[in-house]
Amino acid sequence: xxxIAVTVSYDGTDFNGFQSQxxxxxxxxxxxxxxxxxxxxxxxxxxxxxxxxxxxATGQVFNxxxxxxxPAERWAIALxxxxxxxxxxxxxxxxxxxxxxxxxxKRKTYRYTIDMGKFPDVFYRRYAFHHPTPxxxxxxxxxxxxLVGEHDFTSFTSIHSTKPHHVRxxxxxxxxxxxxxxxxxxxGNGFLxxxxxxxxxxxxxxxxxxxxxxxxxRILEGRKRSLAGPTAMPHGLMLMxxxxxxxx
Amino acid sequence: xxxIAVTVSYDGTDFNGFQSQxxxxxxxxxxxxxxxxxxxxxxxxxxxxxxxxxxxATGQVFNxxxxxxxPAERWAIALxxxxxxxxxxxxxxxxxxxxxxxxxxKRKTYRYTIDMGKFPDVFYRRYAFHHPTPxxxxxxxxxxxxLVGEHDFTSFTSIHSTKPHHVRxxxxxxxxxxxxxxxxxxxGNGFLxxxxxxxxxxxxxxxxxxxxxxxxxRILEGRKRSLAGPTAMPHGLMLMxxxxxxxx
Numbered sequence: 456x457x458x459i460a461v462t463v464s465y466d467g468t469d470f471n472g473f474q475s476q477x478x479x480x481x482x483x484x485x486x487x488x489x490x491x492x493x494x495x496x497x498x499x500x501x502x503x504x505x506x507x508x509x510x511x512a513t514g515q516v517f518n519x520x521x522x523x524x525x526p527a528e529r530w531a532i533a534l535x536x537x538x539x540x541x542x543x544x545x546x547x548x549x550x551x552x553x554x555x556x557x558x559x560x561k562r563k564t565y566r567y568t569i570d571m572g573k574f575p576d577v578f579y580r581r582y583a584f585h586h587p588t589p590x591x592x593x594x595x596x597x598x599x600x601x602l603v604g605e606h607d608f609t610s611f612t613s614i615h616s617t618k619p620h621h622v623r624x625x626x627x628x629x630x631x632x633x634x635x636x637x638x639x640x641x642x643g644n645g646f647l648x649x650x651x652x653x654x655x656x657x658x659x660x661x662x663x664x665x666x667x668x669x670x671x672x673r674i675l676e677g678r679k680r681s682l683a684g685p686t687a688m689p690h691g692l693m694l695m696x697x698x699x700x701x702x703x
Numbered sequence: 704x705x706x707i708a709v710t711v712s713y714d715g716t717d718f719n720g721f722q723s724q725x726x727x728x729x730x731x732x733x734x735x736x737x738x739x740x741x742x743x744x745x746x747x748x749x750x751x752x753x754x755x756x757x758x759x760a761t762g763q764v765f766n767x768x769x770x771x772x773x774p775a776e777r778w779a780i781a782l783x784x785x786x787x788x789x790x791x792x793x794x795x796x797x798x799x800x801x802x803x804x805x806x807x808x809k810r811k812t813y814r815y816t817i818d819m820g821k822f823p824d825v826f827y828r829r830y831a832f833h834h835p836t837p838x839x840x841x842x843x844x845x846x847x848x849x850l851v852g853e854h855d856f857t858s859f860t861s862i863h864s865t866k867p868h869h870v871r872x873x874x875x876x877x878x879x880x881x882x883x884x885x886x887x888x889x890x891g892n893g894f895l896x897x898x899x900x901x902x903x904x905x906x907x908x909x910x911x912x913x914x915x916x917x918x919x920x921r922i923l924e925g926r927k928r929s930l931a932g933p934t935a936m937p938h939g940l941m942l943m944x945x946x947x948x949x950x951x
Contacts, residue, residue: 464824464825464826465825466825466826466828511826513826531822535822540823540825540828541825541828542825543822543823543824543825543828544822545822574779574783574791574792574793575788575791576712576791577712577713577714577788577789577790577791578712578714578759578761578830580714580788580789580791582826
């Protein structure tokens with residue numbers, strides 16, 4: 456059996472998330488269907504992680520084991536012709552047997568985008584959360600910086616999180632402006648359920664002056680979801696990339 | 704009666720063009736319906752020009768005459784709350800009675816975008832024409848430069864054009880790269896039916912070496928639609944802005 460790893464981008468707007476489930480269209484189901492059309496195999500792909508309904512990706516990664524002899528460099532073209540237009544395979548390569556897109560992942564980078572324009576940019580309406588009220592971006596950046604490092608992120612995850620441990624390391628976190636868009640980038644060794652969206656919902660309170668930047672550290676220490684702000688809308692969130700050890 | 708001019712952006716994907724017609728959803732009909740909901744008036748808006756099905760706008764302009772006392776600066780917010788999400792009013796202002804968004808227009812700028820990536824950028828799939836075959840952009844720029852100035856553009860308009868005169872002036876025309884996107888910008892005193900799309904379809908032949916850059920001048924001189932290339936897909940086209948004399 457060959458192990459094939461694939462990088463995929465998708466517009467999450469019309470999906471009920473990445474992972475297969477009984478109701479609604481999912482990215483996983485569409486990809487498995489495309490593989491079946493191509494090779495005839497009924498297989499299950501392993502994603503690097505779930506993304507929620509409405510969340511997008513430029514660089515999600517998945518892998519699967521196949522009997523097919525199709526060369527690695529042909530998979531992207533072959534699958535793209537069998538996929539709907541809101542999923543685009545970017546790259547595919549053969550990887551060692553032990554490669555597991557979720558367990559082998561070392562770093563993930565997400566972006567959350569806020570459209571700060573007085574009126575929304577119509578071409579970003581599916582990819583940015585429109586928030587026309589003025590924001591103190593400098594205070595938000597200060598608050599965000601409190602999260603860099605190794606911390607228990609219990610305050611910044613959904614009470615429905617199924618993970619036993621809530622300690623994660625954030626390597627980098629910053630804001631970047633692009634016209635009327637405000638992007639927040641976060642890179643870490645892993646993220647808890649709803650973590651980026653709760654971070655953004657809380658930072659919006661900082662941006663409005665309802666919270667001070669240093670409150671972010673206090674909220675972390677409190678380890679209670681109720682201390683943090685609301686969960687920001689899913690459609691501003693994008694999984695940018697997943698990184699693996701070099702030898703893989 | 705007050706004359707109100709409005710700048711509007713729209714994602715043309717799910718419209719059957721700007722202008723009202725018996726079949727399909729149009730931008731004009733949605734805007735007239737929003738005005739009716741707001742003021743109760745059954746009125747007809749005057750667009751600066753039509754855009755075809757699938758064509759987008761960041762800066763389309765229209766005007767209309769109203770009995771309403773709503774201040775100019777309130778129109779944008781009031782209409783946006785009554786419009787579907789794929790139409791966004793950007794600005795509104797009161798203009799002299801003689802202002803006519805089509806007849807008063809002095810310059811228009813369009814952009815046509817080609818996605819040159821090996822695979823399409825999923826977030827641009829509605830706004831760029833995916834064309835993965837390599838293009839000689841320098842030759843295309845040379846060919847495009849032949850069109851600057853005052854010319855008879857009969858070769859570059861649909862045989863269904865209803866305009867009696869085909870002489871137009873192009874003030875500026877150039878290509879610009881942005882990542883895997885190639886934008887063509889054209890500014891002129893007016894454009895004929897399908898003109899930009901036929902120019903792009905012909906320049907793609909230049910980019911492939913099927914035509915030479917200087918053939919663009921020959922095609923112009925021939926004044927026959929059959930000399931030019933095909934009409935490029937509508938979804939790569941965007942009306943960027945419409946300019947008026949300063950006193951208006």
